[in-house]
């Protein structure tokens with residue numbers, strides 16, 4: 001148990017705490033600024049990792065704010081890149097991937113003194129923390145901050161400690177940074193070793209507020225330059241503070257997270273024992289489901305890249321822990337109902353969550369059911385692999401790059417999920433081998449792409465390039481927007497013509513070439529200006545040179561101006577089938593998993609074919625589901 005605190009009317013709920021914090025700083029002339037989204041318009045970071053992120057330009061002096069002081073309650077995510085707490089979640093009492101950060105900011109206005117005085121005042125008077133329970137750290141170089149703590153507050157002098165790297169905060173590899181001073185609460189000796197945060201246990205001395213004295217900009221070359229104005233960036237985790245104030249054991253024992261944990265417990269079929277591993281699974285499942293809802297709200301959808309992949313990792317980890325808890329033996333979904341509950345709980349403070357609930361939940365439902373389908377198949381493979389290596393006692397316990405790659409590529413196992421499972425069995429992972437397999441796959445994709453596009457080697461169709469056409473300039477294709485294009489004849493062969501510009505699509509990527517008509521335009525020296533000829537196929541005659549194949553020898557000469565008209569109806573039908581291949585690809589991925597990639601396709605005016613590999617034959621239900629999804633998409637006519 002933590003210490004009980006004695007302040008009058010101290011905030012006890014998340015809403016009260018948000019309000020107490022913003023009121024406190026609004027009274028001190030801070031502008032209340034609403035939370036920005038989780039996706040910052042900033043290429044140096046993937047997510048909003050701290051309250052200061054939306055104000056970065058102000059710190060750097062690149063933009064001038066309308067106000068010099070601000071207070072915010074910012075949604076944050078720390079699950080990728082420099083600030084990544086994923087490994088800690090569930091295993092410690094205080095880490096979360098998604099959380100809200102209370103912060104007060106000064107853009108070249110007040111500096112260390114006021115930041116320290118107000119943090120102390122808020123902690124002791126509003127939160128009601130006892131002076132003797134608070135410890136403070138400052139950067140080893142920062143005598144000024146130490147002096148201010150001693151002179152301007154009644155902090156216990158022996159409870160100030162100096163640290164190096166932990167007391168220097170950087171937003172990312174580049175950007176604003178500076179020395180910082182942190183406030184910790186001592187939860188008492190039952191939580192571990194004493195001696196203050198510098199040497200004591202992290203579960204005993206819990207950091208609850210970080211005051212960053214923004215003074216520098218970290219440059220890409222490793223150097224640091226002074227900011228135009230020394231500034232203040234502070235951050236206190238809302239959920240963490242709530243737990244500390246309640247004297248609770250962890251962030252999972254208070255507020256919405258506690259209610260969600262109860263919800264998980266009610267979903268667990270058998271009265272599972274209270275093993276630590278069970279508790280960790282419950283926490284990960286709850287935390288990741290809630291984080292996923294907030295990520296989707298901010299426009300992220302599960303994918304295999306960047307932010308979408310972080311979301312996918314969160315959901316898939318959550319699913320695995322739901323499986324460990326055996327929730328799926330009695331429930332179709334686990335992430336879905338928990339995200340639903342998280343939305344319900346947060347809807348007053350985050351009204352947009354409720355407004356978008358349907359969309360968020362349908363994306364999650366989809367992601368959960370898809371991964372559940374491959375999860376057991378992947379686990380089976382992993383277990384086989386592990387058993388096989390274990391049986392060869394001479395071998396070291398390392399899972400091969402190839403196995404990790406197959407799990408990733410075919411079964412949709414994020415690397416860290418495989419790692420988590422393998423580590424439970426005492427296995428290491430050959431990360432390098434895995435990266436090599438990934439690179440080889442990227443290389444295959446590059447080669448595949450370049451051989452299938454632009455050069456006329458449609459899937460399954462090998463075109464012999466025509467010697468006569470080598471050296472001609474590449475044809476300008478204007479046929480996406482125009483079905484009739486005027487072009488100049490650059491070459492005439494016995495069975496076809498090359499123009500400088502054309503509306504004719506040459507067969508590529510499985511899509512058939514256009515047919516249509518070429519007509520000579522009026523020309524002064526020609527008695528028969530309307531000469532025209534049918535085009536019966538269009539192919540690349542040389543790399544990027546469009547060859548209009550005619551049914552007869554064309555009566556054109558090099559230099560003639562011609563009108564190239566395609567059969568628009570046929571193209572429209574072909575185009576619909578082209579769009580349909582994309583819809584089918586998308587639907588296959590939704591139902592079968594992200595490993596579905598086109599192995600070939602044929603797109604004609606009257607039919608299409610889409611080749612793909614999957615690790616087992618499709619069931620009737622899967623086929624029906626894919627058809628339904630495709631039809632829904634087509635009917636929605638976007």
Ligand code: SER
Nearest residue numbers: 050210212233234235
């Ligand atoms: N940016 C600092 C942090 O995230 C203080 O807000 O800890």
